[in-house]
Amino acid sequence: MTRTTYKKIRFDLELAKKITNKEVKGRIVTRDGRKIRIICTDRKDKSDVIAQYSVIALVTEKDGHECEYEYLNTGRFSAVIEETDLDLHIEVPTYYRDxxxxxxxxxxxxxxxxxxxxxxxxxxxxxxxxxxxxxxxxxxxxxxxxxxxxxxxxxxxxxxxxxxxxEELIKELDAESTATTKNEQQ
The missing domain is CATH 2.30.30 (SH3 type barrels.)
Structure with a gap:
């Protein structure tokens, strides 16, 4: 039984977009491991402060409901506090490297x-x-x-x-991983 293992890497907006569009295998999570669904990455607002927070995401809380949060393009939850549990990270398969x-x-x-x-x-x-x-x-x-x-x-x-x-190799590995997972579920 082969299962894909993941490693956590720092947030990268372009990679997050590819994961959201299912172009690349991976998942977006908070620092403490909660699941994320990115709603948009190009929020526009008149206020300079709010304009910095261009990523809008839904965070799955421990009880299963989702809360909406705003993020900087860097994946940080706060421009003031250096590190929080809500900061975004990316989990990629262990075979993926930059x-x-x-x-x-x-x-x-x-x-x-x-x-x-x-x-x-x-x-x-x-x-x-x-x-x-x-x-x-x-x-x-x-x-x-x-x-x-x-x-x-x-x-x-x-x-x-x-x-x-x-990149073609990674797509091939992702396809094999998906096929293996489907076979295991049958």
Missing amino acids: YSNFVPQKWQPCLVRENEDEIWLLQVSKGKRCGDGVLFYCPDGSPNVWRHCLPLSKATQRLIGTKKSY
């Missing part, structure tokens, strides 16, 4: 490619940046620079030898 700022460490195995239309290769990082890429050891021992790199993991190893994007 690799947009990934920098490999020396000797770390990674998947690499120069452009999106090339296949992913497996190489070991030298741990140094070079222009807009990262240096890697080639099979013959010489260095090579690659623009796109991902760390090797159980999830990303499925990309080796394919031209799929990381």
